[in-house]
Amino acid sequence: MNTQLLDVSSRAADTFVPAFYSMFDRQRHALANLYGETSVLVWNGNTTQGAAAIARSYLDFPISDHEVLSYDCQPLTESSDILVTISGNVRYGDEQRRKLFHQSFVLRQRPESKGNYFIVTDTFRFV
C-alpha cells in the first residue's frame, strides 16, 4: 500500500472533517470557499452545481448541530484526490430528534496551492 499517500489523505481528512461541520454549524457563509465552479452537490438525490449555488442552498438550512460518529478516507486513483466518508447525526433548528446521515466527499488539491483542498463532489443522504 502506498503509505505516504494514505498518510496524506488521512491528514487531509483529519483537518477537513471537523472544519467542514464546524463551518456548517457556525460560519455557514464561509462554505462557499470550500467548493469550486465545477463542484457538484447531490443532497438526498437533488443535484446542485457550482460553489455559489451550493453555498446558497446550504444557507437556506435552519441552524444545525452536526455530530460526527465515524469517518474514513482513502486515496483515489491516479491522482491526489481523496475520498472521505462520514457517518453522523444532525439536529436542525429546535427539532428534538437527531437525524442519522451519511456524507461522501471527493477532495482535490487546489492547483495554485498544494496541500490546500477543495470539494469536487459532495453526496449527502439521511439514513
Next chain:
Amino acid sequence: MADINAIAKSFVDFYYSTFDRNRAELAPLYKEFSMMSFEGQQFRGADIVEKLQSLPFQRVQHQVVTVDAQPSNPQAGPLLVTVTGRLLVDDEQNPQHFSQTFQLVPEGTSYFVFNDIFRLNYGF
C-alpha cells in the same frame, strides 16, 4: 455518455445479490491494489474478499434504500457510487443500517472496485 445511474444501479444489484448468495464470488471485482475500509479496518487486494468471507454470519440479506452516482473525475470514467441501506444477518429480526461508498474504475467493457468504504450506522 452512458447513464451513470444505470451503471451504478446494475453494479449495486450485482454486488449485493452476489454478496448475499456467495461472498467468494466477489473476488473478481477487486484487484491487487484495491482498497477496502471495513468498520475502520484497512484491507487491500486479496485480503478484501478473505475478510468478507470471514464475517461471522451464515446468511445475510442486504436491502438497498438509496444509490447515488457521480463521476469522480470529469475527465475520465471512474464513478463514485454511494449506497445506504439495511441488512439482516442470520435470524436477526432488526435490520442494521449501513452505508457503503465505492469508486468503480472502468476496464474494457466492465468496471472494477478501486475503493470501498463500509460502515454500519448507529447513532440513536
